[in-house]
Amino acid sequence: MIEFRQVFKTYGRGVDTLADVNFGIAAGEFVFVSGPSGAGKSTLLKLIAGLDTPSRGTVLVNGQNVGRLPARARPYLRRAIGTILQDAHLLDDRSAFENVLLPLVVTGHSRGAAVNRARVAIERVGLSGKENLRPRELSGGDQQRLAIARAIVNRPSLLIADEPTANLDRDSAHRIAAIFRDFNRSGVTTLLATHDESLIAGYASRVLFVDGGRVVDGGPRTPGLGAASAAPAGGGFAGAPAGAVPGAAPAAPSPRFDGRPQ
Numbered sequence: 001m002i003e004f005r006q007v008f009k010t011y012g013r014g015v016d017t018l019a020d021v022n023f024g025i026a027a028g029e030f031v032f033v034s035g036p037s038g039a040g041k042s043t044l045l046k047l048i049a050g051l052d053t054p055s056r057g058t059v060l061v062n063g064q065n066v067g068r069l070p071a072r073a074r075p076y077l078r079r080a081i082g083t084i085l086q087d088a089h090l091l092d093d094r095s096a097f098e099n100v101l102l103p104l105v106v107t108g109h110s111r112g113a114a115v116n117r118a119r120v121a122i123e124r125v126g127l128s129g130k131e132n133l134r135p136r137e138l139s140g141g142d143q144q145r146l147a148i149a150r151a152i153v154n155r156p157s158l159l160i161a162d163e164p165t166a167n168l169d170r171d172s173a174h175r176i177a178a179i180f181r182d183f184n185r186s187g188v189t190t191l192l193a194t195h196d197e198s199l200i201a202g203y204a205s206r207v208l209f210v211d212g213g214r215v216v217d218g219g220p221r222t223p224g225l226g227a228a229s230a231a232p233a234g235g236g237f238a239g240a241p242a243g244a245v246p247g248a249a250p251a252a253p254s255p256r257f258d259g260r261p262q
């Protein structure tokens with residue numbers, strides 16, 4: 001589902017934030033992206049989400065070269081990927097419910113269908129009863145739940161979250177991680193960037209370590225969670241040496257992002 005081939009990312013004339021990065025993630029995997037502050041975890045996620053482009057190399061998502069997508073195709077990519085960035089950008093002049101509704105309105109759903117979907121999303125993240133509160137009236141954990149509901153309301157096949165448990169106490173962090181695990185079990189490929197070793201330790205799943213511009217594939221601890229059973233253990237790249245170019249990831253049926261028929 002995701003493949004990095006000899007990817008470099010350099011900001012300005014500085015050092016390479018990412019240098020010769022190669023890995024693959026199969027549909028259905030649950031993967032942590034770990035590494036020290038400033039290592040390039042956010043950069044990695046932004047390249048996948050099409051929010052930034054590589055300086056060199058190829059980033060493929062569902063077989064499509066994200067860096068080369070024409071501007072008109074980018075909205076389709078964004079809809080297929082639920083993205084939760086560090087700054088959630090929740091809209092404080094709207095209720096929690098309206099925050100979740102908005103992506104559906106933008107994608108042209110009828111009001112009735114949008115309301116139904118938003119209700120389901122709110123329920124799945126455990127925010128029922130808090131729909132009418134403004135984001136600032138929610139706890140940090142509930143704000144993360146809201147950001148997740150907004151990210152999944154368009155039913156993406158891929159969910160990417162950048163430090164979704166930062167600033168949360170341990171219990172809240174683990175409850176948020178459990179929400180991601182549940183989405184993964186329902187078939188959504190999930191990538192979580194985190195510093196939190198205790199979070200990673202609680203899940204027997206694959207870890208990509210980002211450090212010094214390189215990405216080292218920690219491989220799977222055990223076969224992936226939930227829907228990962230649809231993919232080979234570790235997404236087919238188990239045991240690959242760090243930096244090895246993986247084989248083609250098993251392709252999952254997926255929408256094209258360029259709006260053309262499949």
Ligand SMILES: Nc1ncnc2c1ncn2[C@@H]1O[C@H](COP(=O)(O)OP(=O)(O)OP(=O)(O)O)[C@@H](O)[C@H]1O
Pocket residue numbers: 011012017035036037038039040041042043044
């Ligand atoms: N838009 C940008 N312009 C210039 N430099 C950038 C930009 N985005 C990231 N960087 C630099 O790239 C490096 C990696 O940043 P990135 O945010 O990807 O790291 P991170 O691992 O996510 O860090 P953290 O865990 O602290 O969020 C840093 O040195 C950062 O200053």
